[in-house]
Amino acid sequence: MVAFSENSNGHAYTLQVAQDRSSDEQVEKNFALLFMVVLAGGVLASALIAIIVTRRGLRPLREMTQCLGRIGPNHLKEHIGSAAWPRELQPLTIAFDEMLKRLDDSFTRLSQFSADLAHELRTPIANMLGEAQVALTRDRTAAEYRETIESTVAECERLSRIVDNLLFVARVDAAREPIARKRFDARAAVQKIAAFYQTVADDHHVTISCSGDGQIYADPDLFERAVGNLLDNALRFTPEHGSIQIALSKHNTDFEVAVSDNGCGIAAEHLPRVFDRFYRAESSRGSDGAGLGLALVKSIVDLHGGSATIQSEVGRGTTVRLTFPLL
Known part of the structure; x- marks a missing residue:
């Protein structure tokens, strides 16, 4: 209520202006109720929209999960493919x-x-x-x-x-084989290995020759095992009066050992798999062994961080090259 007092011609007048506020409390209650209804509706609508969007967005993942669930040990050749899926997936x-x-x-x-x-x-x-x-x-x-x-x-x-x-x-x-590298005379080590196999070579009238020299940085025992396996393999498949050459050469970043023979050779289609375990190119080349020699050689070279390669031609012979890093 607002009141005004005025004097006019010696008379005092009072003017009062008032407003009925008895319904304000009810208006506030109605507004609060409307606000809660709108808020609740907004929350429910947001949740519903979020659920719909999420389910729609995750549908490719559910389909991918079902696709992967169908793949078992006997169906590993199946592929999911990328063309049918969203770009993000x-x-x-x-x-x-x-x-x-x-x-x-x-x-x-x-x-x-x-x-x-x-x-x-x-x-x-x-x-x-x-x-x-x-x-x-x-x-x-x-x-x-x-x-x-x-x-x-x-x-x-x-x-x-x-x-x-x-x-x-x-x-x-499994990277559990210990390795003790050191520098040693590769020529002396190779000649020692060749001398060990000389008796077998003499029995088959096969000559073993060594060329080159230099210091190699490797595990001496593993080096002897690798070269010994190559020499044993070469002796097994080199005919009588044949020859085996062991060549040593030092390059800028590695040291190479090449074992060559003039035996029966290996067909080209077998070369990619000759370093696999138990793989034998022909029964005639593997009748006396288990097919583990070259796999063992490659494992030794891999352990040193080097590489093993093979070149062969049927009727002309085989050359296996091993490279060992200098450092």
Whole structure:
């Protein structure tokens, strides 16, 4: 209420102006109620819109999850593909496809490795079992029993070599094989290895020659094992009156060891896989071994951070080159 006082002609006048506010409280209550309704409606509408947008946005991920869920060990060759997915998910689908390809390759190699391992172990075990069973069919002389035992010992030694090589390659793959590098005379080390195999070479009328020299930075024991495997392999497939050359050469960043023979050679289609475990190009080239020699050599070179390459021509011979970093 507002009041005004005025004097006119000796008389006093008072003017009062008032407003009825009795309904203000009800208006405030109505406004508060309307505000709450609008707020609640806005929240619900926002939540509904968010759910719809989120579900729509996540639909490709659900479809991708279902697609991946259908892929099992026997369906690793299936691919998700990138063309049908939103642009934001295409890098993810490409990465998944590459991962599936690597897994498929690993499963294939593991299956082949298991089959080859079973085959390699089964052969000497079957030989030992067969010889023992034959020996027990009747009484034999001491010399015959000794021959059977010697044959069994040879098969056991073969099994032991296969297991030792497998364990070595497995330790290298797991980066658990210790390596003690040092500088040493490569020519002296190679001549020592050649002298060890000279008796076998003489029996086959094969000549072994060495050329080049220099200091190499490597683990001496592993170096001897790698070159020894190459030399053993070359002797196995070099004909009588053949020759094997071991060439040493030092380059700017690495040291190269090349072992060449003039044996039967390897067909071109086999060369990409000759460093795989248990892989043998032909039965004639692998009849005396388990197919682990070159795989072991490559593992040793990889452990040093080097590389192993092979060149071969059927009827002309094979050359395997090993490179070891200088530092």
